Amino acid sequence: MNKRIDEGFLQRWLRNELTEVELKEFQKTSDYAVYEKIMKVSADFETPDFDFDKVYANLNDRIKTKKSKVFKLNWKYIAAASIALLVGLLFFVDTSVKYETSYGEKMAVLLPDSSQVYLNSKASISFNEKNWDSNRKVVLKGEAFFKVKKGKKFKVVTDLGNVSVLGTQFDVQTSKDYVEVKCFEGKVSVVSGNEKNILTGGKASRSFRNGVTENWGISNQEPLWKNGESSFQSIALKYVIYSIENQYGISIKADKINLEQKFTGGYTHSDLKVALKTVFEPMKIDVIFTGENTVTLLKR
Template sequence: MKNDNQHNELKPDMDFINSLPKIEVTYSKSKEDVWKELSKKISAPVTPAKVIKMQWMKYAVAACILILLGFTGFINLYTKTIHCPKGEHLSVNLPDQSIVDLNANSSISYKPYWWKFSRKVKFEGEAFFTITKGSKFEIASNYGKTYILGTSFNIYARGNQYKVTCYTGKVKVVSTLTSDKILLLPNDHAFVTKNGKIELQKCKNTEDKISWRNNLFLFTKTPLQLVFEEIELQYDIKIVEKGKFDLIYTGKFGKEKSVETALHNVCMPLGLKFVKGPNNNYIITSNAQ
């Protein structure tokens, strides 16, 4: 009984619905018109999507090229220079583990980031080179160039003098003045003359050429001015000559001794004397004065 009452409550009141006013919805288009428009849209060709040109990719590629060119220019132009001051000796390790022992007042320049492409250095002064085997190695100075593959040798390049002594391997020396060239073998010593020619000598004792590495300086019939220049370099002093001494010196001095001892060893046999002046200057005069 209870269920029948609930069912009756859910039935709609038909009398109420029939009493509502009828509403007619009118369409502005007929079924035929709607169908025609729908068919037209279906059969219409599909408009291709617009392809957006990615201009930013061009700019990105251009930027990458500029960065690459700038980086290449940097590694090719960046140069590292090492200078050994007066009164000192310095050992330099190059990127390929080649070793350069610099004498006083000597300098070497190279391009560390370009080293794998070109083993080339600029050098002035005096140094002993021990070169690791590999691609061609070039050493450029004002009056000469030296080319090697793997060897050890000594170069003296001061002022207008250029001298090379070969110890191991082979060394090619080229005069920058005349393009004169020569190939050195162990115990060969070559030097560039004032007119740009290269002269070759055989060394009986090549160790004398690099005695500076042991702080010993040997001279055989050497103009006195060159001896004084060496003392200036090794002790970082200034020598002032009161007079013109056109003399030749044969002898030696060791850097472990004082500069006064070195000057005494040089001046005394030649009849010269020295006194210390201001600012680390040493004045050379003749005993006759």
């Protein structure tokens, strides 16, 4: 440590009492970056003001009143203790990062191990970037496609289940009622409730909150939504409607139709009217625009 950092130096720095020359010299030292980082972190915490002069005066008054042994305050130790406290706060700082998309948005994210994640619209992922090596966990909301580097392993956590991976490519779609996983390459382990399902390339599964699990095969090499099209395999219409709402940022009123009827097919992300016609025309459902961003569905 620089010799100028004596027992009163840090105290004067914390109070912004250093001269311009002293501050410039301090900034050249290797210690400055450490203290500066600590101060930036501590600025995020609301702590009571510490009045050194007032505390010192109060202690002296109490010492004189009791006529006890007089202790000399050593500002060097007080400053050191303050820095130690601030360093300790670093351990309680949330180092997780979060990425999320809005209506119609897509996003590519690079994980700390160089694995790639592609977020569909209205989706989010969060993970601990600082402690990635010891906590290789990604929390997912919505839908995302993962391209995991060979030999890299981590876990995708959703509300209804976890997906453990090792060097693979897969897509995970979540909702309040189910988690759907499509494995395009390699192998993934899907745990939902008491059920464990191993998927290899070309396989897909959907696990519902009520314990029902559906399995089917896939032929494409990556999710179609990456290229601007959502696809569905024998799923209740209500989930397709929810997907369209998230993709286009609209509200769909559908209380006059059967939301449990199954739909297999897809829709484009580039044209709302075409998307609505593609989904609802074959099901003989009329689409009525009742506002700029509001649609009502009626059974013919």
